[in-house]
Amino acid sequence: MMKAIAYQENLSIDNEQSLQMVELPVPKATGKDLLVEVKAISVNPVDFKIRQGRKPADGEWKVIGWDAAGIVKEIGPEVSLFNVGDEVWYAGDLTRSGSNAEFQLVDERIVGRKPKSLSFGEAAALPLTTLTAWEMLFDRMEVDRENDDKSILVIGAAGGVGSVLVQLAKKRTKLKVIGTASRPETTTWLAALGVDQVVNHRNKLSEEFAKYALEGPNYVVSLNATEQHIDEIVKIIQPQGKFGFIDDPKVLNVMPFKTKAVSTHIELMFTRSMFQTEDMIEQHNILNATADLIDEGIIQTTVGAHFGKINAENLRKAHALLESHKAKGKIVLEGF
């Protein structure tokens, strides 16, 4: 048996039963699966969205969490990329049991080698957000890494995804990087990550751009509150620019982009695994490439807070902070 943190009902996070420590059977690796002993996890907004909205079948426990670093304990018969004992990191698959458990099954094609220079906790901060940021920049918007020296605006840049996206944009492209933050601590955090200019998303973006004499951005990546910012994005983005978003606006009218012929890009980090796309091994490649960037000292971890051991109480605290929309970087938990 293994420890897991799970729920049966969709409850508010201040209810102790919203996330509980339970004992579940250890799964068995088959096919291309690795059985990973989870050493550290991080928490993402998708966790609380699922916890609030998806109820398991009566009597079943739902284990969520999609960010982990750990050690391969067992491999399925079709595994070719990893061996028992390898240290790995991954985000996982939204349609399968999550990483808030001592052991987890994950398809090797969406797993990478853990950076050697990071602890398990420092590593667990990164997989989901890195895959999202990388896929948005290079697979969806197709930023030319060598030749594109235009500018990018990242809205909600001090959160989990933004903290790695601004680093990839700064270190792996020639783009000028403008990030938004609204509080002193998130503004300082973004400056430390190397952005060229921080603007405040509580003010009108067009007024912030005028205040700092910034030219309208060629790329805009909206990570948070896209519905709230869309009119200002339409105003400031350059003609023939590219706009991307990753959050969940209820409705998003992109017609105002027509005059400027702005293209719209949606990124969902889970698409490749959910649909078992032919290129799902790209996530293995992205995680390995990022591990190299980290071990070379080019990209840094994005841990904003370490909440201690992996238990129900600490995980509930982490969900509560994320639900407040005031995260800075990532929250990690380490060791059962």
Ligand SMILES: NC(=O)c1ccc[n+]([C@@H]2O[C@H](COP(=O)([O-])OP(=O)(O)OC[C@H]3O[C@@H](n4cnc5c(N)ncnc54)[C@H](OP(=O)(O)O)[C@@H]3O)[C@@H](O)[C@H]2O)c1
């Ligand atoms: N599609 C995908 O593949 C994918 C992947 C990852 C995440 N997501 C989704 O993308 C969103 C962002 O994820 P995340 O992990 O980066 O979230 P996060 O870490 O919770 O983001 C927190 C940040 O949001 C900023 N923020 C708060 N209110 C804002 C507003 N009104 N306008 C702009 N920024 C605001 C805060 O900045 P201040 O404190 O400075 O105000 C804070 O730094 C979530 O909805 C998540 O579910 C989607």
